Amino acid sequence: MKKIGDNYDVIVIGAGPAGSAAARRLAQAGLQVLVIEQRQKIGDHVQCAEFVPLMITKYADLRAGDVAQQVTGIKTFINGEVASVLRAPGYVLHRARWDKELADAAAAAGAQLMTGGRAVTVNGLVVTLLCGNKQQEVTGRFILGCDGPRSLISKQLGNQAGETCIALQQELTLAKPLKYAKIYFDPAWYGGYAWVFPKGRAANVGLAVHTSYTGQLKDLLAEFCCTLVKDQIVLDIAGPATTGGLIPSGGLVPCLANDHMLVAGDAAGCTHPITGGGIMNAVVSGQLAANAVIMQANSPAGKHLADGYTSAIQAEFGRQFAIARNRLANRNQGWTDNKAEFTTLIRRNWIAFPEYYAQ
Ligand SMILES: Cc1cc2nc3c(=O)[nH]c(=O)nc-3n(C[C@H](O)[C@H](O)[C@H](O)COP(=O)(O)OP(=O)(O)OC[C@H]3O[C@@H](n4cnc5c(N)ncnc54)[C@H](O)[C@@H]3O)c2cc1C
Numbered sequence: 045m046k047k048i049g050d051n052y053d054v055i056v057i058g059a060g061p062a063g064s065a066a067a068r069r070l071a072q073a074g075l076q077v078l079v080i081e082q083r084q085k086i087g088d089h090v091q092c093a094e095f096v097p098l099m100i101t102k103y104a105d106l107r108a109g110d111v112a113q114q115v116t117g118i119k120t121f122i123n124g125e126v127a128s129v130l131r132a133p134g135y136v137l138h139r140a141r142w143d144k145e146l147a148d149a150a151a152a153a154g155a156q157l158m159t160g161g162r163a164v165t166v167n168g169l170v171v172t173l174l175c176g177n178k179q180q181e182v183t184g185r186f187i188l189g190c191d192g193p194r195s196l197i198s199k200q201l202g203n204q205a206g207e208t209c210i211a212l213q214q215e216l217t218l219a220k221p222l223k224y225a226k227i228y229f230d231p232a233w234y235g236g237y238a239w240v241f242p243k244g245r246a247a248n249v250g251l252a253v254h255t256s257y258t259g260q261l262k263d264l265l266a267e268f269c270c271t272l273v274k275d276q277i278v279l280d281i282a283g284p285a286t287t288g289g290l291i292p293s294g295g296l297v298p299c300l301a302n303d304h305m306l307v308a309g310d311a312a313g314c315t316h317p318i319t320g321g322g323i324m325n326a327v328v329s330g331q332l333a334a335n336a337v338i339m340q341a342n343s344p345a346g347k348h349l350a351d352g353y354t355s356a357i358q359a360e361f362g363r364q365f366a367i368a369r370n371r372l373a374n375r376n377q378g379w380t381d382n383k384a385e386f387t388t389l390i391r392r393n394w395i396a397f398p399e400y401y402a403q
Pocket residue numbers: 057058059060061062063080081082083087091092093094095096161162163164190191192193196211212213250287288289290291308309310311315320321322323324326
């Protein structure tokens with residue numbers, strides 16, 4: 045790896061989809077970009093169910109090898125019964141591979157990538173990195189936090205830790221291939237849902253719940269997997285180690301940027317509050333962040349970074365997230381063990397049903 049310098053136009057923290065998409069665009073505009081990623085290997089290990097809408101190709105390149113499977117749509121189950129079959133084609137990705145390709149594309153455009161380095165503090169324009177036990181300071185005219193749901197940069201902008209769900213997932217072998225992704229709602233899984241996202245002969249099988257259920261998540265997922273075996277959807281519950289993580293559900297963070305610092309992707313709360321989908325939004329927000337930085341860098345006298353970026357993000361996500369936050373609050377407040385009421389509640393508050401949009 046090339047030795048890193050002391051000064052850059054932009055320091056991007058995090059090489060997930062948001063960081064790599066932003067870094068590529070910034071480097072293409074001729075800016076000196078450093079991307080810092082704490083993991084040794086980009087994309088490894090995957091903490092994601094890997095489902096994206098087909099529309100992702102409008103914003104990012106997908107090669108044939110990045111797609112594990114194309115799905116026809118989403119089947120939603122409530123209380124174990126099919127309640128909706130939605131034609132909403134999408135891809136289930138090989139995210140480790142795709143994340144690496146996004147980062148490689150940023151590097152090919154001229155961004156410098158540093159893996160195995162963690163941003164530990166930010167003081168003004170100076171970022172302190174920790175690589176092993178070695179500390180180093182790097183200065184950037186702009187600092188872009190694409191550092192996920194526990195973002196250092198978001199905190200630095202004054203944002204409190206936002207609402208999140210907690211998710212756990214396993215890869216299991218399917219009894220037979222599936223054309224549809226499956227989503228399951230059950231009163232036992234407060235504030236969340238379970239999924240089976242097919243990847244050819246295997247599937248990502250997971251469960252996300254309200255963080256108050258963190259202690260029960262492992263048992264709930266094990267129970268769900270056993271039901272899938274009983275229903276002959278998966279062959280058995282043996283699979284590689286589980287993965288998981290936090291999924292932001294609170295919507296956009298109050299402060300997205302100041303005059304030199306911005307956040308994008310999960311760090312900015314760009315994950316859809318109801319679905320938890322954040323991959324495409326990470327790419328889109330990373331690109332919007334890059335646009336805002338490029339504009340500010342090209343006209344340093346103007347002070348439009350925070351306003352310009354905030355307006356762009358609000359225009360992209362503001363309305364749909366406001367609706368989603370409202371539905372999430374309704375769903376969690378009305379959560380019930382009564383099966384009939386639960387079905388009505390989910391229909392009013394899940395994107396696959398017309399009732400979601402009719403309020
Ligand atoms: C279990 C699970 C399943 C999910 N399933 C889906 C799905 O099917 N579809 C979907 O659209 N979304 C899904 N999501 C959400 C999706 O994974 C995220 O929204 C998406 O990864 C956000 O991209 P990002 O670039 O903002 O952040 P991330 O992908 O989290 O990338 C952030 C990067 O920053 C690095 N980093 C963090 N802090 C530092 C630091 N201080 N210094 C250096 N590097 C740092 C991290 O190592 C990481 O590589 C899921 C999330 C979880 C947890």
